[in-house]
Amino acid sequence: MKKGRLIVISGPSGVGKGTVVKALMERDPNVRLSVSATTREMRPGEVHGVQYYFLSREEFERGLAENRFLEHAVYVDNLYGTPEEPVDQMLAEGHDVVLEIEVQGGLQIMERRPDATFIFIAAPSFEVLEARLRGRGDTSEEKIRERLERARVEYRVAPRYQYIIVNDRLSDAVDDVQAVLRAEAVRADNQLHVLKEES
Ligand code: 5GP
Secondary structure, eight states: OOOOOEEEEEOOTTSOHHHHHHHHHHHOTTEEEOOEEEOSOOOTTOOBTTTEEEOOHHHHHHHHHTTOEEEEEEETTEEEEEEHHHHHHHHHTTOEEEEEOOHHHHHHHHHHOTTSEEEEEEOSOHHHHHHHHHHTOOSOHHHHHHHHHHHHHHHHHGGGSSEEEEOSSHHHHHHHHHHHHHHHHTSHHHHGGGGSSOO
16 A cells, blocks of 8 residues: 655644644545644643643653654643654555644654655734734733744744745635645656556
């Protein structure tokens, strides 16, 4: 069976990358989302093993010592990481696997899995991003400033990604992600098998 493709999707808080990924999965049943581990507090409505594996600091550090993470990063005082084994399992089953991670993790995947596809989701403008963060209405000015500062860091790393997709209209952004995945699938280095005389 043909192995699946690893897809890294990053972008600042408030850009709607979770919504883009969700819509992509609704359109393409072969896409799977990797469930990360984190030490952050569970938010209302979140379920262990669904949005994240919620671990204590000790549990997370044990996982690190045992080399169980494909990448990990500190984000706003908490640890986040991608468990490696389930990702490889899903890829071996032929699924395309999405990692929805911040950019420090994205940079680690560029080193460890250079064959992956790297997509950065950006807002139409920084002003729009700021307005979206403020529009959520549930966060303090301090938190908004912290996220905007973090977004600036993410934007500085974005040029290292292969694709930058603007999330203005959701359906256009998902079309763009699908166009990237279709193009990647027919890249010559993924198509050499069709040139062989016998299969
Ligand atoms: P949140 O706490 O809002 O769910 O996520 C905070 C940030 O951490 C988001 O940018 C999210 O994409 C990122 N993130 C989630 N899981 C991982 C992971 O496994 N690794 C890394 N590097 N970042 C992650």
